[in-house]
Amino acid sequence: MNVRAATRVFDTLVIGGGIAGLQTALDLADLGLSVAIVEKDASIGGKMIGLSKVFPTLDCASCITTPKMAAAAHHENIRIFTLAEVSSVVRRGEDFTARVTLKPRFVDEDRCIGCRLCEYACDADVADDFEGGLSSHRAIYVPFTNAIPQIAVLDPEECNLCGKCVKVCPTDAVVLDQKPREIEIEVRSVVVATGFETTPMGARSEYHGNEIANVISPLTMERLLAPHGPYGRVLRPADGKVPDSVAFVQCAGSRDRSLGVPYCSRVCCMYAIKQAMLLSGSLPFADITIYTMDIRAFGKGYETFYHNASAMGIEFVKGKVARIDEVDDRNVEVRVEHIDERGQVEERRHDLVVLSLGMLPAADLRDRMPIGVSADGFVTVPKPTIEPCRTTEEGVFVSGTAAGPKDIVDAIAEAGAAAMAVSVYLKKKEPEGCAACAVTAGSDTP
Amino acid sequence: MKTDRILILASAACAYPGADAVGQAHLSYPANTFVLRVPSPVVFPESFYYDSFEKGIGGIIVMSCGVECPYEGAYEKLAARLDRVALGLREREINPRRLKLTSICTVCTKSFLKEVTDMNKVLAAEGVAA
Amino acid sequence: MSARADPTLMKEIGLFGAADVSACFNCGNCTAICPLSKGDTVFPRKVIRYLQLGLTGQLEESPEPWLCYYCGECSATCPREAHPGEIMMATRRWLISRYDWTGISRLLYTSKAWEIGLSLVLGLIVVMLFALLHGPVVTERVELNTFAPVPSIETADWIVAALMTFFLLTNAGRMFRFTMRGVKAGLSVYLSEISTFFVHMLFQKRWRECHGPKIHWLKHFLLVTGYLTMFFLVFVFLPWFQTDGWNVSSLFGYYATAVLLYGTVDAIIGRLRRREEIHKHSHHTDWMFLFLLFSIALTGILVHVFRVVGLPHATYYAYVIHLAVDAPWLILIVPFGKWSHLLYRPLGMYLVSVRARATSTAAAGGVVPNPV
Amino acid sequence: MSRDEVKIGVYICHCGGNISDRVDVAMVAEEAGKLPDVVISRTCMFMCADPGQELIAGDIERHGLNRIVVASCSPSLHETTFRSAVVRGGLNPFLYEHVNVREQVSWVHASGRDATAKATTLVRAAIARVRHHEPLSPIKVGASSRALVVGGGVAGLRAALDLAGFGLPVSLIEKSPKLGGRVEGLGTVFPAGESGAELIRTLVEQVSAADEITVLTRTHVTGATGYVGNFSVTVSRDTGNSSAIETEIKAGAVVVATGSTPYRPVEGEFGFVRFPEVVTLPDFLRILDQARSGGALTVNGRSIRRVAFIHCVGSRQIEGIHEPKPDCSLNLNCSRVCCTATLKAGSDLIERFPGTYVYDFYRDIRTYGRGHEEIYERASADGVVFLRYEVGAPPQVTEAAPGDAGSMLVTVRDSLTAGMEIEVAVDLVVLAVGMEPAEVGALAQTLKFPSGADGFLQEVHPKLRPVELAVAGVVLAGTCQSPRDIEESCASASAAAVKVAGLLTRGYVELEPFVARVSAERCEGAGACVSQCEYEGALKVVEAEVDGQTVRKAVVNGALCTGCGACVAVCPTRAIDISGWTLDEFEAMVDAICADPMEVAGD
Missing domain, CATH: 3.40.50 (Rossmann fold)
Known part of the structure; x- marks a missing residue:
């Protein structure tokens, strides 16, 4: 891929290469429109590629995500910029100019063949964020098995400049003095698909999420459950013990005004139930408890999924966990009012506790582009009912969780809707043309 | 020659997704079952069934879409053919219960399991271990 | 027989200072965060629930509001910002008004005008009584005991004390009846648990189980010691205490006024700043309580200072004002107002332990089948 | 080879x-x-x-x-x-x-x-x-660029507008006399409280203004044939004077937006039908929408001061607990919109008629969407009292004694109050009924639409192909697929539209090459195959000159052949096969299955 040319022209800029951004881009590209995907990480795939399996079908997440990633990567109308961040989007007449910062990868994208020889040669170990910090990778590494592009990236913070990678690279692709570069992308429309981050583990001090090793985030649990994850099986982080008792604490980062997150994050009930089901598959004798205020299994087939989980013996306790403490043997104690016919306060011990964190917007674009953002931090959608993907700015659309928490099914549906809205908008701007005539592939396409 | 192997001829529109649904629900059934995906089981001539038993297949379950069949008249033709095959099996001294025609929809997981269980019972009665 | 929901109680409790009862969505966080909430006495949610449903009877029977010391942790962590701590506070006010058969409590709590008006009337009565009945005014030197002879004051003291005790005891009797509805306990059980009452009254032992700094407990404990000291000085040792000279009882007087002043000033500043949960919400009765207590301490000091310095008029005026603020305090706030928690709280604790003992005895004796 | x-x-x-x-x-x-x-x-x-x-x-x-x-x-x-x-x-x-x-x-x-x-x-x-x-090569056939949208509710309108906006001709058919569907009767709608009727008016105006869209109301599908790119759908238009006009619409793709209907409780379910004070939520929304604010809400001349809402009526049913419908089915799933709609109705009621008391009997409150939890908070702030029932112990609705605070009593074991039995007296009971798929009718029957166990139309895969039906060229919009709110219906409608747009802009579609083919050497022209074929024109026997002799050979029209294989089974000379699915292949597989794998392992 050639990323040296200064200016590029596309029909649409999609900010974010997660599942929503990819789906929007694919739908647009299938209509013959040219699309630039700008992804801040080293690989596209977003949060979904890090998940183990997905509800309610229990398909592996990779099996859904990777084909879409591959399809985008191979699509003739799509250009992907990774390690790239949009620093500003400015309206110029009918069009937009986006300034994009290409962060240094320290590896020449055109030359790297993804052979990983550099990775094998590197001595510096770095905690692997993709694996929830439970395992490590080298300072120069291919982000993960299914990453696209399959190109190495070097972490300058952790590199000890030994130069081994430079020596072993068969294609001389390692460039230790790479600098950040700015490029401009000219587009006729923009889709914000910047996605979400989870509520911080330490958001609620009574949960001691950052202090107790056996209190983990749901994304870490996803990695523990993924068969190709850090341990290849479910062990608790503090001491590698196989947990006999696992608890999920719902609404640990949502529906809580004391955290400043009053809204429901929409996915936590279902991912907790899913993780509980997967756990009971891999640890058949473990006791699994889900502490919850309301179970929100609202989607197609979700209630049956929830019902099956109950039938499998997963215990649902109604009550918001108030306090989590570490007790003997690195076990974890939760205190909760069990709201049932007995109505008692219970202190229950578990080997491992998962905080079902909520969703916060991943990017605040207010200062970078002309776009309204609501009090909850998500992109404002002025008419959500009948125009769910339109933003306050004409020509700028939103896709997926950038417009509020959503599960994968809903995010993908909305991504398609965003693509439709974009194409109708572009059509209106060009009354004489047809979609096929409007194709203006990246100007630097060889 | 008689084995416990069950051949399942599953219509691509209904029964095959139905068999997938059994998997998606993580239900369980014996592994002596071999599902062949076919556009419609109407494609098989009578000889296909006789030959299959000859080759050593223990039982055949034809899982069609039934009246929901996306192809005009295919189910009726299939049903008529299998009636004839049943007679032919009797002539050949093969227990006609080793051949079963059934309709399986895309979510008929319970019926799928029942058919497999029933056929295994037939085979067990025939003296073939399931 | 099912309990009938009554939608009006939520509005009623609002008059006592709980604004957010309906905001609660029954997650149970408040109950589980509270270290005092355990076993059979779980709160605040249970109390909030009775309020939401308007279960007046159940609420009257609940000793739980008296078991809460309002550390505010429940309010700080409430996901709905329903202020459960303040709801408990308001429920205590409501309960005081329910225990009170005269209806005065209700007037004080639900009407600022009545509270201020009644206080002023009582103060004026004191002033008028002095204007009409005071003893000779010695102007050469301070002779307080001549101006206000101890026997008269003591008589008045005892009248007030008798009234106060009568109302307090009859109200406590009602609390007892409400709380012990349907509970059968023998006299021996009552006697065996009696120490609970005094331990909690004197030391607020349970408060120390609350999370967070123990300073709130300490401050309150000092305030109670100061208050009780003053109480005994005035009601039991008045002839020694109210002298024109200095004696050893003055030492106790110094201690009592010092902690009362410190305690009230500290609370007033806290309530003005509204930083800590316990100080975020102030009902008009809270202000009246602090104002009167602070005034009592301040005027008491003034009387003493003027007397020691030798300013007869100032001493006599200060003394009249001192008693004018004492009157509403003793006649309104003690039996009908916030002060009464000094009695109800340990009584509640006592009754809970009696109830628990009675239930377990009954269970052990096979009278009531063991639920486990 | x-x-x-x-x-x-x-x-x-x-x-x-x-x-x-x-x-x-x-x-x-x-x-x-x-x-x-x-x-x-x-x-x-x-x-x-x-x-x-x-x-x-x-x-x-x-x-x-x-x-x-x-x-x-x-x-x-x-x-x-x-x-x-x-x-x-x-x-x-x-x-x-x-x-x-x-x-x-x-x-x-x-x-x-x-x-x-x-x-x-x-x-x-x-x-x-x-x-x-x-x-093999796919069979390329010309495709009609017209899209047929079936159903003129909010999803159908959205899809039609999107497709027209993209420049494709659209036929929009609606079986009732006017466009708008169920949204029109909802009063104000969440999350923002816009008027449902207003939303519909906006969309209908745009639809009327779009030259690309042909609207046919009072029209329903009577049958359909064809395949992706070339559907032929016959529709019948009710002219109002007992005669109906039959028309045929040629379309390249079909958007199914047939929507849903509210669950109708059976007689006696929470007192429904038996007491006039028991109504469904859609009925109540209509009453509320038409009532004038202030004072007390009046229903049938009775003034309403206390109202009970009961959630999950006809949703989240459980085998062994709930009574199945006559067809033995239960609605196991959550209807998704009723929680938020109910809470909003409760709030609206109190705010418009101050002094009204509202009780809400629920199992779980599912205000999941953006702006929905705020509606729950608003209901709480307005003083709605919530009572929670367990699935096995639903609230009981009975008549109150004369002179009671309300004419009905609702009694429940309230799990929020340690299972205490609580009773409330009310003037009106509102049942938050679930959603059931609307009858899709002849379209579904003739084109063989798959539906799930819940009766809603079944997409190919919820994430890989969430709006596509297994029948190529047919996409799903709105609540015909599963319960959803207006926002989600419109999102799915636009997502469906984008798939149709991608399909129809090229002017042709590629069909799978799995059709019958004849081996000229083996075919003896007996014609047994032709008698089996149900598809007109797909298979015929023609006369041809071979080596100076006139011989009869079977010939296949690939665009019309569906590849069912009925012809294959009857050929006496095994001259006809389905490309990619030949008898030889199946027989080879049976041979492989019959070979003992353990013997192979020992090879």
């Missing part, structure tokens, strides 16, 4: 453990590798990921493979994925065979040994079959 030319590549997917947890994939690959003509036999963590796909493409180039077998998940998920990888390697996509070792092996067999043995056998069968595969 002669045998020595065949070079087979076999790939076994771990599926990240989904398969490899049960199946010894290395052993399967090893066994496959021992078979003749298998040049490459590998395993891979994720075959469908880019590295897996590139592996296939690369191996084809490196090793000259000309047959590919992948054993992974169900072909419904990734058969096309691997076909495109095969194409990238420079091979015809139909020289590929897919083996399902996940849904039909690793997920259904508990024993790893059995699963491995079966997977090995299935891979052997696939290898036996793939030898017979021949290069």
Whole structure:
């Protein structure tokens, strides 16, 4: 891929290469429109590629995500910029100019063949964020098995400049003095698909999420459950013990005004139930408890999924966990009012506790582009009912969780809707043309 | 020659997704079952069934879409053919219960399991271990 | 027989200072965060629930509001910002008004005008009584005991004390009846648990189980010691205490006024700043309580200072004002107002332990089948 | 193709453990590798990921493979994925065979040994079959650029507008006399409190202004034929004077937006029908919408001061607890919108008629969407009192004694109050009824639409192809697929529209090449096949000159043949077959299945 040319022209800029951004881009590209995907990480795939399996079908997440990633990567109308961040989007007449910062990868994208020889040669170990910090990778590494592009990236913070990678690279692709570069992308429309981050583990001090090793985030649990994850099986982080008792604490980062997150994050009930089901598959004798205020299994087939989980013996306790403490043997104690016919306060011990964190917007674009953002931090959608993907700015659309928490099914549906809205908008701007005539592939396409 | 192997001829529109649904629900059934995906089981001539038993297949379950069949008249033709095959099996001294025609929809997981269980019972009665 | 929901109680409790009862969505966080909430006495949610449903009877029977010391942790962590701590506070006010058969409590709590008006009337009565009945005014030197002879004051003291005790005891009797509805306990059980009452009254032992700094407990404990000291000085040792000279009882007087002043000033500043949960919400009765207590301490000091310095008029005026603020305090706030928690709280604790003992005895004796 | 030319590549997917947890994939690959003509036999963590796909493409180039077998998940998920990888390697996509070792092996067999043995056998069968595969080309047929949208509710309107906005001609049919569907009767709608009627008016105005859209109201489908790109749908238009006009609409694709209907409680369910004070939520919304604010709400002349709302009526049902419908079905699922709609109705009621008391009987409050939790908070702030019931102990609705505070009593074991039995007196009981799919009718019957256990139309896959029906060229919009709110209905409608736009802009569609073909050598022109064929014009016997003699041969029209295979079974000379699904292939697979895998292992 050639990323040296200064200016590029596309029909649409999609900010974010997660599942929503990819789906929007694919739908647009299938209509013959040219699309630039700008992804801040080293690989596209977003949060979904890090998940183990997905509800309610229990398909592996990779099996859904990777084909879409591959399809985008191979699509003739799509250009992907990774390690790239949009620093500003400015309206110029009918069009937009986006300034994009290409962060240094320290590896020449055109030359790297993804052979990983550099990775094998590197001595510096770095905690692997993709694996929830439970395992490590080298300072120069291919982000993960299914990453696209399959190109190495070097972490300058952790590199000890030994130069081994430079020596072993068969294609001389390692460039230790790479600098950040700015490029401009000219587009006729923009889709914000910047996605979400989870509520911080330490958001609620009574949960001691950052202090107790056996209190983990749901994304870490996803990695523990993924068969190709850090341990290849479910062990608790503090001491590698196989947990006999696992608890999920719902609404640990949502529906809580004391955290400043009053809204429901929409996915936590279902991912907790899913993780509980997967756990009971891999640890058949473990006791699994889900502490919850309301179970929100609202989607197609979700209630049956929830019902099956109950039938499998997963215990649902109604009550918001108030306090989590570490007790003997690195076990974890939760205190909760069990709201049932007995109505008692219970202190229950578990080997491992998962905080079902909520969703916060991943990017605040207010200062970078002309776009309204609501009090909850998500992109404002002025008419959500009948125009769910339109933003306050004409020509700028939103896709997926950038417009509020959503599960994968809903995010993908909305991504398609965003693509439709974009194409109708572009059509209106060009009354004489047809979609096929409007194709203006990246100007630097060889 | 008689084995416990069950051949399942599953219509691509209904029964095959139905068999997938059994998997998606993580239900369980014996592994002596071999599902062949076919556009419609109407494609098989009578000889296909006789030959299959000859080759050593223990039982055949034809899982069609039934009246929901996306192809005009295919189910009726299939049903008529299998009636004839049943007679032919009797002539050949093969227990006609080793051949079963059934309709399986895309979510008929319970019926799928029942058919497999029933056929295994037939085979067990025939003296073939399931 | 099912309990009938009554939608009006939520509005009623609002008059006592709980604004957010309906905001609660029954997650149970408040109950589980509270270290005092355990076993059979779980709160605040249970109390909030009775309020939401308007279960007046159940609420009257609940000793739980008296078991809460309002550390505010429940309010700080409430996901709905329903202020459960303040709801408990308001429920205590409501309960005081329910225990009170005269209806005065209700007037004080639900009407600022009545509270201020009644206080002023009582103060004026004191002033008028002095204007009409005071003893000779010695102007050469301070002779307080001549101006206000101890026997008269003591008589008045005892009248007030008798009234106060009568109302307090009859109200406590009602609390007892409400709380012990349907509970059968023998006299021996009552006697065996009696120490609970005094331990909690004197030391607020349970408060120390609350999370967070123990300073709130300490401050309150000092305030109670100061208050009780003053109480005994005035009601039991008045002839020694109210002298024109200095004696050893003055030492106790110094201690009592010092902690009362410190305690009230500290609370007033806290309530003005509204930083800590316990100080975020102030009902008009809270202000009246602090104002009167602070005034009592301040005027008491003034009387003493003027007397020691030798300013007869100032001493006599200060003394009249001192008693004018004492009157509403003793006649309104003690039996009908916030002060009464000094009695109800340990009584509640006592009754809970009696109830628990009675239930377990009954269970052990096979009278009531063991639920486990 | 002669045998020595065949070079087979076999790939076994771990599926990240989904398969490899049960199946010894290395052993399967090893066994496959021992078979003749298998040049490459590998395993891979994720075959469908880019590295897996590139592996296939690369191996084809490196090793000259000309047959590919992948054993992974169900072909419904990734058969096309691997076909495109095969194409990238420079091979015809139909020289590929897919083996399902996940849904039909690793997920259904508990024993790893059995699963491995079966997977090995299935891979052997696939290898036996793939030898017979021949290069095929899709059948390209011209497509109508018109889209037919069935249903004029909010989803249908949205889809029609999107397609028209993209420049495609649209026929929008609606069975009732006017466009708008159910949204019109909802009063104000969440999350923002806009008027439903106003929203519909906006959309209908745009639809009327769009030249591309032809609207037919009072019109329903009576039948449909054809296939993607060339559907022919007959519709009947009720003219109002007992005669109906039948028309035929030719369309390249169909958007199904037939919507849903509210569940109608059976008589006696929470006192429904038995007491006039018991109404459904849609009825109540209509009453509320038409009432004038202030004072007390009046229903049938009675003034309403206290109202009970009961959630989950006809939703989240459980076998053994709920009474099934006459057709033995239960609605197991959540109807998704009723919680927020109910809470909003409660708030609206109190705010518009101050002094009204509202009780809300629920199982779980599911205000999941953006702005929905705020509606729950608003209901709380307005003083709605919530009571929670367990599924086995629903609230009881009975008549109150004369002179009570209300005419009805609702009694419940309230799990929020430690199971205490609580009773409330009310003037009106509102049942938050669930959603049921509306009757799709002749369209679904003639085009064979699949539906799920819940009766709603079933998409191919909720994430991979969420708006597409298994019938190619038919997409789903709105609540015909599952319960959803207006926002979600519009999102799915636009997502459906974008698929149709992608399909119809090219002017042609590619059909699968799996149609009948005749071997000229073997065909003797007996015509048995023709008598079996149900598709007019798909198969006929023609006379041809061969070596100076007039012979009769069967001929297939690929665009009309559906590939059902009815002709194949009856040919006395085995001259006719379905491309890609030949009898030889099936027989080869049966042979492979019958061969004892243990014997093979000992080879």
